[in-house]
Each structure stands twice: as C-alpha cells, then as structure tokens.
Amino acid sequence: MRISLFVPCFVDQLTPQVGLATAKVLKRLGHEVDFRSAQTCCGQPSFNSGQWDVAREAAIRALGVFRGADVVVGPSGSCVAMMRNFYPELLKGTPHAAEADDLASRTFEFSEFLVKKLGVTDVGAKFAKKVTYHDGCHALRELRLKEEPRQLLRAVKGLELIESEEGETCCGFGGLFSAKFPMISTAMVQVKGGALARTGADYVVSSDPSCLLQIGGWLSREGKPILPLHIAEVLANDA
Amino acid sequence: MPDARSDIFARIREALKVKAPKPHLKGEPAAGKTSAVAKPWLPEGGETADASLSILAEQLAKLKAVLIRVPDHAAAAKAVADLSSSKGWKKVAYHGHPLTRPIAAALTCETWEADASFDKQKLEGCDAGLTTCEAIVAQLGAILVSSASSGGRALSILPHVHVVVAEASQVVPDLGSSLALVQARHGKDMPSMLSFITGPSRTGDIERILVLGAHGPKELYLVLVG
Amino acid sequence: MSDSKAIFLKDATVNAADGDQRAFIRKALGGYYVNRDLQKARYRDWERARDAASLAKWSAVNDLANVLEKFTANFERNGGVVHWARDAAEARAIILKIAKDADAKAIVKSKCMTSEEIHLNEALEKAGYGVVESDLGEFIQQLRGEAPYHFVFPCMHVKREAISELFTKHLGTAPTDSPEELTMIARRHLRQLYVDADIGITGANFLVAETGQISITENEGNARLTAALPRIHIALSGIEKVVSHLDDLSVLLPMLATAGAGQPMTCYNTLYSGPRKKGECDGPEEFHLVLLDNARTRLLADPEQRDALHCIRCGACLNVCPIFKNIGGLAYGTTYQGPIGSVITPHLRGLKQWNHLSGASSLCGACTDACPVRIDLHHHLLHNRRNAAKESPTLFDRVFHHGFNFVIKRPWLFATGGRIFRATLPLLQKLPLPYMGAWMKTRDLPKAPASSFRDQWKNDHA
Numbered sequence: 009m010r011i012s013l014f015v016p017c018f019v020d021q022l023t024p025q026v027g028l029a030t031a032k033v034l035k036r037l038g039h040e041v042d043f044r045s046a047q048t049c050c051g052q053p054s055f056n057s058g059q060w061d062v063a064r065e066a067a068i069r070a071l072g073v074f075r076g077a078d079v080v081v082g083p084s085g086s087c088v089a090m091m092r093n094f095y096p097e098l099l100k101g102t103p104h105a106a107e108a109d110d111l112a113s114r115t116f117e118f119s120e121f122l123v124k125k126l127g128v129t130d131v132g133a134k135f136a137k138k139v140t141y142h143d144g145c146h147a148l149r150e151l152r153l154k155e156e157p158r159q160l161l162r163a164v165k166g167l168e169l170i171e172s173e174e175g176e177t178c179c180g181f182g183g184l185f186s187a188k189f190p191m192i193s194t195a196m197v198q199v200k201g202g203a204l205a206r207t208g209a210d211y212v213v214s215s216d217p218s219c220l221l222q223i224g225g226w227l228s229r230e231g232k233p234i235l236p237l238h239i240a241e242v243l244a245n246d247a
Numbered sequence: 248m249p250d251a252r253s254d255i256f257a258r259i260r261e262a263l264k265v266k267a268p269k270p271h272l273k274g275e276p277a278a279g280k281t282s283a284v285a286k287p288w289l290p291e292g293g294e295t296a297d298a299s300l301s302i303l304a305e306q307l308a309k310l311k312a313v314l315i316r317v318p319d320h321a322a323a324a325k326a327v328a329d330l331s332s333s334k335g336w337k338k339v340a341y342h343g344h345p346l347t348r349p350i351a352a353a354l355t356c357e358t359w360e361a362d363a364s365f366d367k368q369k370l371e372g373c374d375a376g377l378t379t380c381e382a383i384v385a386q387l388g389a390i391l392v393s394s395a396s397s398g399g400r401a402l403s404i405l406p407h408v409h410v411v412v413a414e415a416s417q418v419v420p421d422l423g424s425s426l427a428l429v430q431a432r433h434g435k436d437m438p439s440m441l442s443f444i445t446g447p448s449r450t451g452d453i454e455r456i457l458v459l460g461a462h463g464p465k466e467l468y469l470v471l472v473g
Numbered sequence: 474m475s476d477s478k479a480i481f482l483k484d485a486t487v488n489a490a491d492g493d494q495r496a497f498i499r500k501a502l503g504g505y506y507v508n509r510d511l512q513k514a515r516y517r518d519w520e521r522a523r524d525a526a527s528l529a530k531w532s533a534v535n536d537l538a539n540v541l542e543k544f545t546a547n548f549e550r551n552g553g554v555v556h557w558a559r560d561a562a563e564a565r566a567i568i569l570k571i572a573k574d575a576d577a578k579a580i581v582k583s584k585c586m587t588s589e590e591i592h593l594n595e596a597l598e599k600a601g602y603g604v605v606e607s608d609l610g611e612f613i614q615q616l617r618g619e620a621p622y623h624f625v626f627p628c629m630h631v632k633r634e635a636i637s638e639l640f641t642k643h644l645g646t647a648p649t650d651s652p653e654e655l656t657m658i659a660r661r662h663l664r665q666l667y668v669d670a671d672i673g674i675t676g677a678n679f680l681v682a683e684t685g686q687i688s689i690t691e692n693e694g695n696a697r698l699t700a701a702l703p704r705i706h707i708a709l710s711g712i713e714k715v716v717s718h719l720d721d722l723s724v725l726l727p728m729l730a731t732a733g734a735g736q737p738m739t740c741y742n743t744l745y746s747g748p749r750k751k752g753e754c755d756g757p758e759e760f761h762l763v764l765l766d767n768a769r770t771r772l773l774a775d776p777e778q779r780d781a782l783h784c785i786r787c788g789a790c791l792n793v794c795p796i797f798k799n800i801g802g803l804a805y806g807t808t809y810q811g812p813i814g815s816v817i818t819p820h821l822r823g824l825k826q827w828n829h830l831s832g833a834s835s836l837c838g839a840c841t842d843a844c845p846v847r848i849d850l851h852h853h854l855l856h857n858r859r860n861a862a863k864e865s866p867t868l869f870d871r872v873f874h875h876g877f878n879f880v881i882k883r884p885w886l887f888a889t890g891g892r893i894f895r896a897t898l899p900l901l902q903k904l905p906l907p908y909m910g911a912w913m914k915t916r917d918l919p920k921a922p923a924s925s926f927r928d929q930w931k932n933d934h935a
Contacts, residue, residue, distance in 0.1 A: 015926050017881070021891040022919055024926035031930075043930050048881040056836065058858030059874040066881060149838035178795050182835025187908035189833050194915040195489035195799035196835065199499070225916030251557035255712065255766045259538045262774035270531055270780055270847045272524040282723035285525035288518040289724065290737070306737065365754040367668050367702050387727060387737045399755035400701035404694050404741075405667075422738075423723035430684075430719060437551075437684060439750045440700070442743040443726070448694040449740055452610035453633055453652035455501040455626065461609055461656055462663065463694020463741070 009126075010040045012074060014082030014091070014115065017049040019217050026217050029244035030083040030118055033131055036246070037122075047073045052090040056183050060098060067095045071107050079125070080115040083240045085147025085216045088117040093150050117147060118240055119215050123156040129163045133243045136166030140209040140234075142200070142223060144216030145178050157215050157239055164242060174203040181222035197226040205232040215239045282423025292386030292420030299385035299420045306388025310446030311459060312467040316415075320346075323412055323470050324353040327377070330468065331356055334408070340370055341377035342398030346412050351377060362398040370401055375408035376464075381441070382428050383413055383469070386421040389445040390469060391429070393438035400440045409444070409464040415473035477806055478829040484804035485833070494630065498798055501629050505792055508735030515737070526728050527847035529721040530783035533682070537773065540682045540715050545764075547685025551747035553760040561591035564765050568593060568674070568707060569600055571761055575705050577602065577671035581663075583689075583696035584608035585676030586624045586786060587709045587765060590808040590821075593674070605666050607695035609659050616643050622802035624809055625733055625788030630801060663695070673699035673757070677710035678785065679725065683718045686744040687762065690729055697741050706748070706757040712764050713773075713782040719744075725785060732845035733787030772820040778853050781817050783846040790840035790850055796833060805830060812840035816853040824857065825865050831857035869907075888927060895921035 011034055015027040031041045051066025070091065074080050082088045092112045099108040122128050139161060147153045161169050180186065180196025187193075201223055204212045212227075214220050217238055224236030249257070276284045293299030307314045315330075317323045327350050331339065340361040341351040351358040361370055370376075378397035380390050390411050397403045403411075419425050422443075429441060448463030459465050488494065513519050533540045545555045558564035572580065580602050582588065594615070597604045606615040610627035614620065616639050621627035628636070636655050637648045646658045667673075675696050679688040687708055689696045700706050716725065722742075730736040749756035772782055791797045791811030802810040807818045807830070815830035831854040840850040862870065880886050894901070898921040902913055912918075924932075 017887070020926040021895060022921065024922050024924070024929055027926040028929065043927070043934075045927055045931070046884050048884055048887040049877075051878075051881075054874045054878065056855065056858070057870060057874060058855075058860075058862030059870065060859045060862070062874045062878045065878055069882060145835070145837035145839075149842060176839070178835050178837035178839065180795065180835055182837070184908065185832070185835050187912045189485070190911040190914060191486045191489040192796060192799055192833060193835070195495065196795050197916070198492075199495075199795070199799070221919070222916065225912075225918060228917040229915060251559045251563060254559055255557055255764075255770065256538055256541075258766065258770035259541070259712075259773060262770050263535065263537065265774070265776045267531075267535055267776040267779040270527045270783075271849065272527065272847070273520045274524060276521070276524050276528060281525055281529050281718065281721045285522055285724045288516060288522040288525065289727065290515040291517065310737075362754040367755065371664060371668055389738050389742075394750070394753050394756060399753055400697070401755050404697040404701060421723065422727065423720060426719050426723055435550075435684075437686065437744075437746045439551075439747050439753060439756055440743060440745055441686075442697065442741055443738060445736070445738040445740050445742070447740070448692070450609045450656055450693050451504075451734075452608070452613065452626065452628055453631075453636060453655055455504055455629060456652045457504075458653045458656040460660065461693035461695070462607065462660055462698055 010042070010078045012077035012080045013041055013043045014047065014080045014087065015043065016082065016084045016087045016217060018221070019083065023217055023238070026083050026238040026240055029238065029240035030081070032244040033240060034081065037126065037128060037131060044073050050087050050090045052087060053183055055090065055094055055098065064098050067098050067108065068104055071104060071111055074111055077114065079121070080111070081118055081121045082115070083118040083215065083217065083238060085117050085144045085151055085153065086218050088115055089146040089150035091115045117151055117153060117215060119157040119160055120151060120153050123159055129159045131160065131243050133245055134165040134247065135242050135245050137210040138168045138170060138208065139211045139213050139242070140170045140172045140204055140207040142179065142204065142212050142214040142219055143176055144214055144219045147215050148176060153215070160239065160243060161213065167242070170207045170209050172203045172207045174200055179219045179222050181218050183218070186222060197222055201226045201230070201232065205234050209234055211235050211237040213237050213239050213242055282421070282426070286421070286423065289421065290386050292384070296418070299418050300415065303383065303385040303388060303418055306385070307469065310388050312388065312446045312469060315468060315470045317470060317472055320349060320472060323472050324350045326470055327410060328353050328355065330410070331375070336374040338373045339375045339377055340373040340402055340406060342379060342402055344379050346379050347377050350412060361402050365399060367401060370405050373406045375410055376402040376406035377410045377412065378403050380411050380413050380417065381432070382425045383418045384422050384425045384443070385418055387445060389422070389443040391425050392442050392444060394440040395438040403442070403444065404463045407460070407464055408466045408468070410468045410470065412470045412472065415471050475826040475829070477826045480806055481804060481829055481833070485800040488801045488804050489799050494801065495799055497632065498630060498801065502792055502798070505735045509731060512731040512735055512737055522724060522728060523845055523847050525724045526845050527783060529716055529725060530785070530846050531780065533716045534713060534773070534779060534782045537712070537715070540717055541712060544680050544682035544685060544715050547682065548762060551685045553747050553762055556761060556763045558763055558765045558767070560767050564591045564709065564763050564767070565593060565596040567763050568709070569596060571705065571707060572597070572602060572672060575671060577705070579666065579670045580604045580672045580674060581666055581670035581699050581703060582606050582674040583676070583691065583699040584611050585674065585709055586808060587676055587711055588674065589621060590767065591765065605663065607663050607667070607699055609656060609693060612659055612663070613639065620803065623788060623791055624786060667698040667702045670703040672705045672707060673703035674707045674709065675699055677708045677714055678729070679722060680710060680715040681719050681722070681744070682715055684746060686719070686746040688722060689743050689745070690726065690739050692740045694741055697743060700743070700745060700757070701755060704757055705759045705761070707761045707763065709763045709765065711769055712766055713769050728845040729785050729787045732789040732843065768821045772817060775820070777856055778816065778820070780848050781813065781853060783848055784813050785846055787845060789843040789845060793839040793843045795835070795837065795839070812850045813848070816850055816857065819857050824861050828857055828861035831861070888925065891925055895925070
C-alpha cells in the first residue's frame, strides 16, 4: 500500500525520531511511504482556541496537501482526530465538505492503521522492558482506540505491559490549555504522572506525542525514573 | 406587558423554529414506549415470577433492606410480632388495611391506625410504621408505596422503622411494569404521592461514607406473603 | 479580563496547589467509581440505554411548548397551582408572595439547585422567614455560609473534623469523628423542624406531562418529609425538566442514580400529582409549582447546544472531570459546577464573563462519555470558545493565531522558523515569554534535535 505520512508539526521540530520510527515500521511491513513536505500544522491550536476561521484555512490547506493520497497515517491520535472528526465539522456546508469527509475516511492513527486496516499486531519488534501505556484522550474518546495499541505492545518480544491507576485520566496537556491554565494542567499531570511512575515501568508509551511532551516534561522535572516513548519507537525497535 | 406565561411560550416557540439534530446515538432506537424499547438494555427484572423473586432478594440484600418471606398471613403476623419484641418497639403506627390490621392486632406494644386519626406530632413519636404497597420492583429492589396504599405521605417516611407487608404476587419484574400497573389501577385519579423506596434512607454527604437513616427510616423490612 | 475570570484564576491557582485537598476529593470519589461500575455492569447494554434516555429528553425538549402545555393542564387538573417566572427576580417574588399570603413563619427546604440559581434563601431570610436546608450536605453548607461545592454532593470537600466543629458551634453538640454520629445529630436536629414548618420547598427532577406529576429524586428522605408535613408545598423547577410520558422514567430514574451516585435507584423517587386529595389523611393543603425560564430559552434557541437542556443534573460529568477534581467546585463561581456548568453558564449568565470556563478544559471528553443523556459536553466547550472568539475576540489571540497561520501556510517559513526555534530554544526557555514561560515553570521541554524530521527525510530520500 502507498502510505502518505502525516507528521505533526511539533514532532517534525521537536521529536523527529517519532516520525522516522513510524516510517520505519510501515516500510518494514512492505509498504511504500511518502512524506509530502508541503504539510505543516493541522490547525488544531487555532481550532481549540475558538479561532475557527483560522483553523478552516489550515484545514483547506491540508486537503490540498493530501489530495490524491491513498491513505494518510499519522503517529498522533490528537492530530488524526483533528483531520478525521473536526475537519468535517469545520468545513460542513462549505464547498470543501465532501473532500473533508473523503480525507477523514482515508486518514488513520498509526496503531489503528496497523491493527484495523492492515490486520497486523506483531510487527516483529523486540523490546525487553517494562512498559505502561497512556491513552491519549483523543485516541481513546474521539477515535475510540483502546485495545489496538495494547495488542501491538503485547506482541512485542520481551515487553512487559503494566496497566496504571488513573488509566483513562487525562494528562492535562490539552494544547494551549497547558500554557493558558498552567496551574490546572500541572495538577493534572501530577495525578497522571504520579500514577505512571508508581507502576515501576521503565517507559510510559503512548500513541500521542503531545501527551508524551507533557508527561515526559513533568517526569523529567520531578526526576522520576520513567521515560516517555512513542509507540512507533517501540515497534521500530527490532534489535 | 404580556404575562410571564405567554412571554415564555413565545420565547419557546421562537427558539424551536430552528430544529436541532438528534443526539449522537449508538443506534436509532425503534419507535415505541421507552420501557419496551429499552427493556433488553436495562438491568434484568426476571422473565418468570421465580426469577423476579430471586433478583428481588439479591437487590434488597445489597440495599441493606430485610426481606422476610412467609407462607401465610398468620406467619406474617408472627414475624412482625417477633421483630417488634426483639427490637423493643413501644409504639407502632399502621395503615388501616385488611393486610395490616391483623398484624397490628397481634402486636403486644401500643398500636395506632395512623390514617384514621392523623397527627404528625404523634407519628413522630412512633418507633415503626406498618404499611402495604402498590407494587414491588424486582429489577431494582424498589417498593412502590403511595398515599393510598401506605396511610398517606408521612407514615412510610417519618417513623424510624418501616415495615411493608405485601403479597408475593405484587412483585413485578421492572420499573416500566410498575408504572404501567399504577396507571392501569388509578387512571387519571392517581394518589397524590407515589414513592419508590429503594432501601432504608441513606446519605453519603460526609466524606462520601455511607450512613443509613439520614432522615427517613434506618431500617426497612419487606414481609412478603406467599 | 472579566471579574469572574480573575476570581476563577485566583481560586483555581490556590486550589490546584492544595495537594491534600485534591487527594481528599479523589479518595471521596473512589467508592463512587467502584459502585457506578458495578451498577453499570447490571445493564445489559448501557450504551443503548443511554440512547433511550437521550431520546426521551430530546423529544420533550424539542417539543417543549406542547409538552409543557400538556403538563401544566394536567398539573392544574390535579389541583396544583402553576406560576411562571421569566427570571430569578420573578421567581423570588412569587415564592415570597405565597409565603406572605400563608402567613408563614418557618420554612423547610429540600435540595434544589434551581433555588441556588435564584438565590432564594437570601431573599426569604431578608423577608424575615426562618429557612432551613434539610438535605444533610446542604444543611452543612448553610451552616458554613458557603455555596454547594458539587450540585449533587454539596459538602464533599469538607472533612468530618470540620463538620464536627461546625455542629459543636451551631448546635452545641459534643465533638465526634464518626460520620454516622454526625448524621444522627443532624437527623435529631431537623426532625422537629419538619413538623413545625408551614411551608416545604422542594425542587423537581422531572415533570411528567402525561400525568401532571412532578418527580423528586433523593436519598435521605428529607424531600419526602418536606412534601408531607408542612401545610404548603412549593416546588421550583426549570421549564426544561419536562418529559412526555410517565414511562420515560423507567429509564431515566435508574440511569440518573447509576450515573450520578453509583446506585441502582436512589432511595426515594417520588411522584407528586397535587395537594392532599379527598380521603387522604395527610399532605399539604396547597401545592404550588414555580416554572422558571431564567435564560433557558436562550439555550433552547441554540440548536447546536440545545441538548444541554437534556441535563438531568446527575453530576456524573463532575465526578469524572479532572478539572473539577483538581480545582474543586467552588472555584467555578457558578450554580452548576463542572463540565455542564462550563457549558451552560455562558448561556445563562453571559458568554463574555463566563467563557473562561470553556477555556479551562483539556477537552479530554470524559464528561461526554459519562453523560447518561448523551450531552455533547466537551464539544460544546469548543463551540463556546468559537462563539466567544467571534463575539468578543481578544487582540492577543487574533495576533497569535493569524501570525501562526501566516507561518504554517508557508512550509519554507515554517521550516526556517523551526530551525531558528530549535537553535534558540535553550535561550527561549530562559525568557519570560507568554505561554512558554508558564509551561516551563513546572515541566521540561525535550532537548531540541539538530535537524527536523523534514530535513532528515529529505537527506535520506535525496
């Protein structure tokens, strides 16, 4: 299958290894992967801030960028939810509505794509570590993904998956919310990060790099001995 | 100035000129009575009388209500009399009804047919209230009392203990059946109060810790005949 | 910045830093989660049951004029008196007049959030009436002189030691650390008050059009007593509480209890169709119902958010909300706290003053999943943000987002900007920049990589 990568803007700039790992896994499974360099940001920060006219422009741009792609796969539940669920809402009643619906039907979150679209759970990865999984809220509640990433992790050789307390609790990122209401966001990550640290896992794995930014940022500041890692990085590891 | 009623209705009619979409549903429920449509989704109430009785017993136990099953009316009278003497009740108020009168008559303590000469201060001083009920809902362990079947409004709520005596045939499987039953029984002439009692009075207001007997009865007994 | 936002930010900052209090709230809710899940498991299909509950409310709200007309006709036929109030002031005036006409002295109330909404107690007290809240949590909050913390669990934030002290101070009772003993103190104190009161005031959870009954949900029995013993019963309700059929309650009553309190049903679910009937031995001589609009029709006029009027005030959305659990109910400064409060308060009290509540959310969506009547809560927070940006845009937001958009529209500029951003990140982190400075106060950013994904991809695929 020919897959077009959708790399979130902050992954592009701050955690490029997540994008590279995503491509690596997909290629290892025998697929052709392209990256359309005209892509930038999906517009979610503006959308969440109520600036829907601005977000609409970003959405229309993205429609153009991914026009003609067979499938679009992104390593972020949040950014994929933006394209899948919110582009159609933003562009409802505009001449772009049909194309937004079409793009939504061709866009997948990485773990979802592997399990639901390709029907793969064992991607041939090895990772002999204790891991706990954090459900990003967009993946969990907008895309309804819960078992898919876990199925993938359970198939990784040597990996031990530990569930945490506060399993479905939000990490408190919420995009600009984390900076506009830093005291609330921090309180939330204390609850979430504390529960993750208590599992005794070596890594907290998620399909959402934005949550990992928040959780990892707090764990690092607090000096907790558990590291953030994107699920694509775990699955890319075959040595 | 138009009166408030006309004003509010005008606002409502204006507001509803624009239709709202249906909520995001998992699936479109079939047309029909809510209880009939939702029956396969709600908690089970039992398909047979025996099944209902066993669900009822389980629910009442979880609610910390006491179910006393007796074979006949004489046994019911004895059960309540035993209860009264073991708990040391001094004054029992009861609803005047063929089911309750013989039970009250068998009590050794002072008894009072509360609905014959109602006095709220006197009722406040009673240890227990004895009533009948309209129906019993197995699905939820709920006892449906009314101002008609339970000696008015206060008898089933003011005394510290509430004893309900009922025939086993009064058990219905679910809430929907009980609502249909009272509608069929009373039509447009409903008792002024109908109340589903689901266990003894309780509160969790202090640190969300369960305490029984907040304002209503601390103890609830259902004496089921048959 | 609106006053309400300034107060919110101040209170939220204080409360979010109070680790002990936050842990206390989490612990208090611990039992609720266990019981809720146990009860939900008894449903053969909870999700489909939500559909049924949602549709029952949807059909009534979207036919509100007809359903309300039918309800009031039946209510009046049953012997009750209906009063209409466009706003809080009218509702207060109606209730004060009933009290005056009845020459009342003592009033006992059961829990009624609508009465909090219209500030009824203050008005009654100012007019010289003694008013006692009889719900234990409300009673405690009344003694504390504080608004409810949670619209179902009013004093869940108060520790037993504080309640014991409060009772010692106001009721002269001996100190105790037993919740049971504290409950019994309130029970003993309130009993005679029910007997002596002239007027009982309650709320209403549902108004049943088909039969003209009002339905009241409670656990303690205080509403039952309030509607049984006083000579006059006044119920106060929003106009949106109406449902078409008695049978709709077969779904709504159990789901209200399960979603809100983790119970199969609450202890008492009572239907009142009128004052004492001929042949009945007790009950009030008069039954008044005050139906309140107070901007509900404004919410009704917004078809996008009309489903917020489906709310049955179960409190489930508060119980699962990480914002509520970390800042507490009082910080909202609203009658209705938590997600539902953040959604509806801007409609009831002004978007400009109350939009910050819609902003103060990570949009995690736990509320929407918890709602038994499927209100699209977290998406409505987005809708409020959009409406506020349109209605009263802030200059900073406009500049920030248009600037950002200018960059992301130009991939070369985005790439160049990214390069500069990464190169200067160590420096930027030390500057008091808006947003970033706030972020960095409690969290680290990852070390900026030397090259971006797009650059590495380009190199690998050159």
